[in-house]
Amino acid sequence: xxxxxxxxxxxxxxxxxxxxxxxxxxxxxEDIKNTAGGIIVAADTFLTRAHIDKLRxxxxxxxxxxxxxMNKEFDPLRNxxxxxVDDSLFFRHMFSKxxxxxxxFVCGEAPTxxxxxxxxxxxxxxLVVMDIHLPxxxxxxxxxxxxxxxxxxxxxxxxxxTEKATIIETFRAGxxxxxxxxxxxxxxxPRLLKLFSxxxxxxxx
Amino acid sequence: xxxxxxxxxxxxxxxxxxxxxxERPALGRPxxxxxxxxxVDGVAIFIGVTGHLSGQVVICIQEACARGIAAAMxxxxxxxxxxxxxxxxxxxxxxxxxxxxxxxxxxxxYRTDITPPSVVTGEKIEIxxxxxxxxxxxxxxxxxxxxxxxxxxxxxxAAGK
Numbered sequence: 001x002x003x004x005x006x007x008x009x010x011x012x013x014x015x016x017x018x019x020x021x022x023x024x025x026x027x028x029x030e031d032i033k034n035t036a037g038g039i040i041v042a043a044d045t046f047l048t049r050a051h052i053d054k055l056r057x058x059x060x061x062x063x064x065x066x067x068x069x070m071n072k073e074f075d076p077l078r079n080x081x082x083x084x085v086d087d088s089l090f091f092r093h094m095f096s097k098x099x100x101x102x103x104x105f106v107c108g109e110a111p112t113x114x115x116x117x118x119x120x121x122x123x124x125x126x127l128v129v130m131d132i133h134l135p136x137x138x139x140x141x142x143x144x145x146x147x148x149x150x151x152x153x154x155x156x157x158x159x160x161x162t163e164k165a166t167i168i169e170t171f172r173a174g175x176x177x178x179x180x181x182x183x184x185x186x187x188x189x190p191r192l193l194k195l196f197s198x199x200x201x202x203x204x205x
Numbered sequence: 206x207x208x209x210x211x212x213x214x215x216x217x218x219x220x221x222x223x224x225x226x227x228e229r230p231a232l233g234r235p236x237x238x239x240x241x242x243x244x245v246d247g248v249a250i251f252i253g254v255t256g257h258l259s260g261q262v263v264i265c266i267q268e269a270c271a272r273g274i275a276a277a278m279x280x281x282x283x284x285x286x287x288x289x290x291x292x293x294x295x296x297x298x299x300x301x302x303x304x305x306x307x308x309x310x311x312x313x314x315y316r317t318d319i320t321p322p323s324v325v326t327g328e329k330i331e332i333x334x335x336x337x338x339x340x341x342x343x344x345x346x347x348x349x350x351x352x353x354x355x356x357x358x359x360x361x362x363a364a365g366k
Contacts, residue, residue: 088293090278
């Protein structure tokens with residue numbers, strides 16, 4: 001995941017000018033780096049969904065964000081990629097915003113499980129956030145597919161459903177955690193950190 | 206309208222609003238609406254209920270208050286108008302309130318399902334109901350604005366519990 005230094009410089013430059021075109025006045029970090037097809041930017045500026053979409057259209061599929069308040073605490077999450085699947089626009093927007101704040105990059109957002117599965121196969125993210133009750137395919141079925149294909153991918157199930165049977169079934173399908181909406185920053189932070197610190201531990205063994 | 210329907214809603218409203226808006230709403234005195242149609246201003250969010258109880262829940266929020274709540278939910282300083290994101294936030298708010306109430310209803314023995322919410326904005330929105338189910342309105346205030354929760358619910362058949 002390291003940049004090849006000098007060779008990549010021209011690309012970095014063009015990326016920087018492209019970002020400045022897309023997001024006028026955006027503070028692009030001085031030490032902008034190209035890292036495996038992605039870029040590092042200082043994200044003091046608020047990126048809207050439209051900005052992110054345009055960046056994706058430019059072929060930038062990772063955005064390594066250094067937020068001002070980012071501290072070592074978020075190291076396990078930093079630069080990890082996520083796909084968020086939920087039929088509520090609000091939820092996708094809000095959840096992505098929280099993930100960005102923790103240094104993760106949401107490379108895909110999907111309103112249905114079908115679209116979610118497609119985004120997951122394109123991006124192979126480290127994290128999938130999956131709603132359970134979705135319009136067509138059920139979230140649990142989608143979780144089963146993802147877990148089978150990519151057992152390393154962490155799956156966070158989210159729902160307003162507190163039914164015990166639903167929760168058990170979701171964990172059986174392969175979810176790593178289950179959170180009940182509304183999901184607040186203070187609650188999400190430790191749960192995500194735990195999800196990824198478990199991962200690091202397992203990898204070490 | 207029995208207390209066992211009402212209480213889960215009161216609980217859901219208070220806890221969800223407090224969680225998303227960071228402020229506990231002040232509950233007013235519930236009252237029975239004289240009939241249909243009734244008219245409201247601002248934003249009206251509709252959710253249908255089916256199962257052991259059937260009917261509709263309509264939560265009406267004054268425009269400025271709706272913008273305040275949406276801004277809090279979207280983690281924005283303020284919102285100038287109720288755009289797609291804000292409307293989606295309010296729909297999600299009502300979805301969470303009613304979903305949380307259905308948990309309480311299930312504990313009381315009423316199993317229910319809810320439909321996805323729809324959002325209507327405007328002035329003098331006239332709300333009617335073909336089944337003419339009596340509406341219990343719960344007024345509450347939060348963020349210097351008013352919210353009204355309208356419950357038009359009836360036990361479905363004798364199967365009830």
